[in-house]
Amino acid sequence: MRATAGACRCGQRSARVHGRYVRRLRDVAVGGLGVVIELCVRRFRCENPDCTAVTFAEQIAGLTTPHSRYSPLLRGVLTRVGLALAGRAGVRLAAAAGITVGKDTLLRLVRALPDPEIGEVEVLGVDDFAFRKGRHYGTVLIDMATHRPLHLYDGREGEDLTAWLRGHPEVKVICRDRSGGYAEGARVGAPQAEQVADRYHLWANLGQAVEKSVNAHRSRLSEPVPATDGNSDALEAEPEEVQPSTELKIVTRLREQHAAAHELWEKGMSKAAIGRKLGLHQATVRKLVNARSADEVVAKSLQRAHIVDPYVGHLHRRWNEGVRNAAQLYREIQQLGYPGGELAVQRHLRRYRTGRGHAPVPGPKPPSVREVTSWIMTHPEHLRDEDADKLHRLRKRDPELDRLTLHVRKFAAMMTGRHGDRLEDWITNAEQDTLTPLAGFARNLRRDFDAVRNGLSLPHSSGAVEGNINRLKMLKRQMFGRASLDLLRKRVLLAR
Template structure:
């Protein structure tokens, strides 16, 4: 019928059981047509016009006088949809929420509003809390940084068993008193859950999460490395001696003229005779005549002096340090008395580059985050460059070397679950005189039993963190407007 598929059907069973007493009845009281919405057929809206009968209950002691027959796996009491469609809409509501579920239902040719989908969630029955032996607990934010709730996980099934409206120790302790079957509690380093568990079940062991221990260690290492960040700048390699610059044509003429005059002098000719033979001024001939070495003549500037001469030594040193910006160098020598222009400085820098070649700039300092990752991370997953950089840093900084040794010993103990070595490590941390690691060690002593269990047992809060991530997705699907009752149902019932 246009864009709709209509199916006419009727029940064929001769009798039906009473929903109250279960008595089978064949006595028909009346008939009526019941219209049921069903899943789409050929991407078209589908409806079933089902002719059902109303029977009379034959049990005189039953409170039900008449009842309508139900079709197994097709209808349910007071339902205007088939069982298949009802389950489909419930999954859409639980997995996608109101608005997203409504949009998906349009594509499935089962149009439904967002409010109706949310009502399907509220009609679902929340299962009771099972007997949990190993409990995982963590907090999550209803509103980031302001209001928080608590998620409780069965560590065997990795499924949530309950959601609490806050993250206080009183609420958690009250829940534990109602469920005394808990034998082990996996938690983070938060104090509220530790206090609540201690008050409600004082003899139950607690396990601190290894990821949080590693994160606390990384924070302490970062502060320790940052305190010695001056050591992060690598040693600069020595600048190789540059090759002597080639002689200019003027210098070559000076060298040839000195050799010529020197040869005439050795033949016994005087200055006046040499001047007349070469056509040179007597003063010029005299200077070459009395010069014992040609280098003394080459040191004399050909072409006159420059206003930049007093600053060339400084500019050469700065250029070798890696600064080749003419404007910056002009400002520096301007403060020293230079009154020339930037172009003069630029020409001098160009001449240095032509004679000596480009000078590599200084290597940048190491980043604190990279150093922390090299220290705390797995050595087998690091590149050879990272390992060499960390080794060079430890060679020139004894403080970082000590931090790296202690931190790597702790991470090895954590990954191998060798909790029996924790006491020795705490003593070494106190003797190291590194205040950041001493603070970290003092924090471990305050929760020593749970930390030791976390470094020994295989339990950790990974499944709990995964469920917290899933809660964030469910919250965002509701655009932050989901109340606690609706969010709790989605957390417990959604896959």
């Protein structure tokens, strides 16, 4: 029987059979069992004298490819498994389906895939991601029309973005965060494009400024505890004069030393002589003489924080509940992180036992800085009634926090209503306010004014970019230590 002609890589067809051999191809599993296809393949001799190939093997369309041990169907399945799960996880899934494959083979199949076609991009999204947070970063570019990743490269310098944009002059809008490197790269590489600052980052930066402002007023967050004595008529009457408690020995001693030092100083004695006369160190004498009143010396001496102070609230509550055992109270605050010893707790409780003071009934716990920040940053209609009432009382007590809330709500209305034309007025008002963190945020907006105004006016947003960043982080962590740039890039661009 005459052999059917085969085609060499040079394009020359040949009917001269050189030999035959058995070729084995692995195919997709059937019923959980691996499948191997055995083919009797002919090898032809190339009759083209100019061709470098002497012989060539015939190929069966749809079943064989040169030098491959997998059928196209199995190769496609393994490639999709590698894209979805990478190495080790892909091996486990393939084994469950009856396919034996190594992790390196899966990764090699992924790396061999060609990059997708980019096409024309009118709206581009740019953001960075961390290979190692705080040390090593990369950049991802997103087509905002299709939400598809276009490119991924190492670093977050503006020069790389400039080079990519010069090859894509069709870009009209660039959505980015407020990074100066991306801003400069977009300006140089695509001067025709409008830059849009992401509203998510604007709101996040505003939240940081609000938190700093609230933290500066944290001493005013607690509500005043109303004085009650159990009699409703007494609430309307003048409060009784509070009798002073027994003065501490250290306070009495400081007052006596302050009076004696000033008396000797007025007589013309030097500080060194006063120290020798009173038996005090010269630094102590200097502190006493420089103080205008004894109360000033007492306040400075008593304001030093004690190691027990962070746990006084717990000690007050337990003391009022009837717990008087110092060892038990020490063990309780030790579990809360108290780093000191039991003796300090005993000394703190001694004033309660000796009648020189008693643990007061603790008032309501003041809201934390983050809680107040959350109340200010939340839409009034979405606040719980209890939180809205607390915020209302807080704004009445503190005019600065009231102005801070008004600034935030004006910015929110400007952002959600796309009123970028109000940005200049808002920045001016914030800069003129006494709220230093908010004024700093406003000045920072002025440095990137055009992009911020576009972000507050145009419908474009970087939401699709943030979604792809989250997906990229998942892929990176899935590959553990094998997330090199080339492999990560293939999976980000091709795994959908």
